[in-house]
Amino acid sequence: MEEQVSNKQVLAAGLIAGNPKQTDMYLQTSTITLQLPPEASNAVLVKNLYLSCDPYMRGTKTTFGTRLFYSFSPHSPIIGYGVCEVLDSKHPNFKKGDLVWGVTQWEEYSIITTMTDSLFEIEHTDVSLSYYTGLLGMPGMTAYAGFYEVGVPKKGDYVFISSAFGAVGQLVGQLAKLMGCYVVGSAGSKDKVEILKNKFGFDGAFNYKEEKDLNATLKRYFPKGIDIYFDNVGGDMFEAALLNMRRRGRIAVAGMISQYDLDEPQGIKNLVNIIYKQIKIEAFTVYDYYHLYPKFLDTVLPYIREGKITYVEDIAEGLENGPAALEAMFTGRSAGKQVVLVARA
Amino acid sequence: MEEQVSNKQVLAAGLIAGNPKQTDMYLQTSTITLQLPPEASNAVLVKNLYLSCDPYMRGTKTTFGTRLFYSFSPHSPIIGYGVCEVLDSKHPNFKKGDLVWGVTQWEEYSIITTMTDSLFEIEHTDVSLSYYTGLLGMPGMTAYAGFYEVGVPKKGDYVFISSAFGAVGQLVGQLAKLMGCYVVGSAGSKDKVEILKNKFGFDGAFNYKEEKDLNATLKRYFPKGIDIYFDNVGGDMFEAALLNMRRRGRIAVAGMISQYDLDEPQGIKNLVNIIYKQIKIEAFTVYDYYHLYPKFLDTVLPYIREGKITYVEDIAEGLENGPAALEAMFTGRSAGKQVVLVARA
Structure with missing residues (x-):
């Protein structure tokens, strides 16, 4: 034996x-x-x-x-x-x-x-x-698929990321910056906000716990509106984002963590706004995109080696x-x- | 003069x-x-x-x-x-x-x-x-763009259309049948329901005014769920559809007429379901698709001449x-x- x-x-x-x-x-x-x-x-x-x-x-x-x-x-x-x-x-x-x-x-x-x-x-x-x-595993692949395949970004787009300091959000923000987008993220502490701005080069970041009116917050960071919202949280942030999307904006939904513990889910009142602005909301799972993993590595590995993407x-x-x-x-x-x-x- | x-x-x-x-x-x-x-x-x-x-x-x-x-x-x-x-x-x-x-x-x-x-x-x-x-104007082009470009249909898909007897819905249903989809529509009278089934060849149709529980209604017509929901009404029908979408289903939103007169819009409680099924919700306007008008005519005119599409x-x-x-x-x-x-x- x-x-x-x-x-x-x-x-x-x-x-x-x-x-x-x-x-x-x-x-x-x-x-x-x-x-x-x-x-x-x-x-x-x-x-x-x-x-x-x-x-x-x-x-x-x-x-x-x-x-x-x-x-x-x-x-x-x-x-x-x-x-x-x-x-x-x-x-x-x-x-x-x-x-x-x-x-x-x-x-x-x-x-x-x-x-x-x-x-x-x-x-x-x-x-x-x-x-x-x-960065090079499931969360990284989630970021890549959600940003490129669901978000369909182009240079100059206004990009908002919730949970921006998370395993997924970190990469979404850096990919967006490398593409020439304007990028703002939300996170849950002052330290995280500082890292988003100083280490990852976000154009803006805020601590959502200190914001009383998320609609006003997003208006402040996105006076011209949002082209891509990478959503990890749902709920109130989703409501605020719906009010601030630009025409033909895309909401890539990776998760809605604010909703999972509620006995009754929060009713989303601003959904009708998608009509006035022709918004797309698409929830996705990384499992549908793993065939892109080699392409993902080809994109991200050189950036890591050049120090253009960090984690x-x-x-x-x-x-x-x-x-x-x-x-x-x-x-x-x-x-x-x-x-x-x-x-x- | x-x-x-x-x-x-x-x-x-x-x-x-x-x-x-x-x-x-x-x-x-x-x-x-x-x-x-x-x-x-x-x-x-x-x-x-x-x-x-x-x-x-x-x-x-x-x-x-x-x-x-x-x-x-x-x-x-x-x-x-x-x-x-x-x-x-x-x-x-x-x-x-x-x-x-x-x-x-x-x-x-x-x-x-x-x-x-x-x-x-x-x-x-x-x-x-x-x-x-x-049929050959703005409503027809709306049906065509919404069904093909937003709905991304394939043969065998389960398709649900609200306001199916409307200027847009009539064509969506017939295009879906021609593609080999299973098609059910809702309308607001017994007469309209009969025409949907007998003249347009819908697989099923119902008078939404006579249905008490729209979720149960959709479950009855779509025991395997819905791949494409062509939404013209929003509100309660949208809620019911969210509960019945299949994985990677698509909701093409042409309008949400039930919502426009409300002082406060109805909160959509079932939105979180998009996460579990990777649903896409996309609102669109025909104005973004008029460049496809020649292609639309090439598709629809022969069907009209052959009597395969009627109106x-x-x-x-x-x-x-x-x-x-x-x-x-x-x-x-x-x-x-x-x-x-x-x-x-």
């Missing part, structure tokens, strides 16, 4: 109320054999290096309560995106030693069986590996700090894209 | 409350010289043959009240689409004897000066000239019956696309 090693894991305790808290998760150490059994066809055994904390992980409300990630079952490891090293493979596309990113589990070692389609081989290692949880990460060290990191991301306390470092490559 | 002839006119009395009524208009007879003065460069003098009654003519609420058509000024002839014969022209694109359709005024003879850009020459006269107020009109005879016809269109009493016959060609 093969030698077994210990495998630290973060498990989901049960259904959650609202955003996940540390107490919705618990640590456990099990054991694992670092070799796939012969019958594990198409499976991949990986060592998890970085795990990603993302807003979608809170899932949506069901009749029974809110789940932590959509494929969650209680007392099993949390599922999420990560960067991994392949230790063993029975899958034709992967071999020992490969670095991959995709859907894995919150533990030191994982056997990936059903989600191997979602694994991308990492070919470029001259940039930080952790970027494949964010702010908040890396928690150690899987045992994962639950706190996930809670921090949901409460807006993370000082950048929240990552958990499990092991160095 | 040239001989003058009498020119019967329909004038707007003032601002209106809600939908226009006969009493918001009045008749007057003035005189006109049937020759353009030498200084009228780029002007066209026309004899109006058919005038069109269209929903957009009620305009939108202003601080002062609702206007009858956007460029209305009190005690001037109502502005609207029509089919006309050119009697005199100082415009390089038009000559005496031409038949045109476009924006004219509600009177027997009009001098068109500023809106000549909106005039289209009628080249095909083997079909009913009145069709250029509807139901309600033609009021005589300009003096125009105000009653316009009121009938707004109250849903018209038995087809409402047209006013002013003079035969």
Whole structure:
């Protein structure tokens, strides 16, 4: 019999109320054999290096309560995106030693069986590996697809981004600036607002918590109106944006996080404005755009190497700090894209 | 001095409350010289043959009240689409004897000066000239642009059309059937519902006034959901449609007539559903698509000649019956696309 090693894991305790808290998760150490059994066809055994904390992980409300990630079952490891090293493979596309990113589990070692389609081989290692949880991973691809494919930007467009300091928003803003757009973002703290302006070169940024009248705020930042609104929050910000869109403006909806916890969703009163200005509102998911991933890398990698695109990460060290990191991301306390470092490559 | 002839006119009395009524208009007879003065460069003098009654003519609420058509000024002839014969022209694109359709005024003879850009020459006269107020005019082009360009249909799509018996809806439904879609429409009377099913070949149709729970109604007609919703009404129907859209469904918004008279617009509570299904909502205006008019004619004219597309009109005879016809269109009493016959060609 093969030698077994210990495998630290973060498990989901049960259904959650609202955003996940540390107490919705618990640590456990099990054991694992670092070799796939012969019958594990198409499976991949990986060592998890970085795990990603993302807003979608809170899932949506069901009749029974809110789940932590959509494929969650209680007392099993949390599922999420990560960067991994392949230790063993029975899958034709992967071999020992490969670095991959995709859907894995919150533990030191994982056997990936059903989600191997979602694994991308990492070919470029001259940039930080952790970027494949964010800038070069699912959030980055979300930014790229939402901005270019849904937003259909052109030079000089007026672009507004909510949650602009988030894992997605950071890149949307920088792509928009590189295209020659005027870019304003909202975030939830003074520090984040400063980084948006000083590090990412946004033309403007504001702390939405300090604004009493979001319509007036947007009018101040966009006296000529908004061409593209990249929406991550919905609700009051969406209402204000609807009042400030320009003719044939586009609203790319990546999420409406303000709405998920409400017992009854907020009625959107300004929707009729889309008629007067011929507005497009399009909700999208990155899953429909992964075929563009090679094109995305061709676009973004050179910018990273030239220092024209940068990224702010908040890396928690150690899987045992994962639950706190996930809670921090949901409460807006993370000082950048929240990552958990499990092991160095 | 040239001989003058009498020119019967329909004038707007003032601002209106809600939908226009006969009493918001009045008749007057003035005189006109049937020759353009030498200084009228780029002007066209026309004899109006058919005038069109269209929903957009009620305009939108202003601080002062609702206007009858956007460029209305009190005690001037109502502005609207029509089919006309050119009697005199100082415009390089038009000559005496031409038949045109476009924006004219509600009177027997009009001098068109500023809106000549909106005039289209009628080249095909083997079909009913009145069709250029509807099927082959602005409403037809609205149907074509909304269905093909905004709706992006494919064979087998499930298509729902509100105001399906209207000047636009009639064509949307027939284009969708010709493409191999499953088509259901809503209308406001039993007679209209019968025509949708029996004359236009809709797979289903219902009288929305008899439905208590529109969500249940749509679930009944679309057990697998809706791919394209062609929206003319907004409000409760829009809410119900949002609950029944399929993944990546498209809502083409031509109008939201249920919303224009409300003091405060109805809050749309189901908007968050666009996230779960990646829905696109796009409001559009025909003015952005007139460059496709030749392509539109190439598509629709053969279908008309082959009897594969038909059209139901309600033609009021005589300009003096125009105000009653316009009121009938707004109250849903018209038995087809409402047209006013002013003079035969």
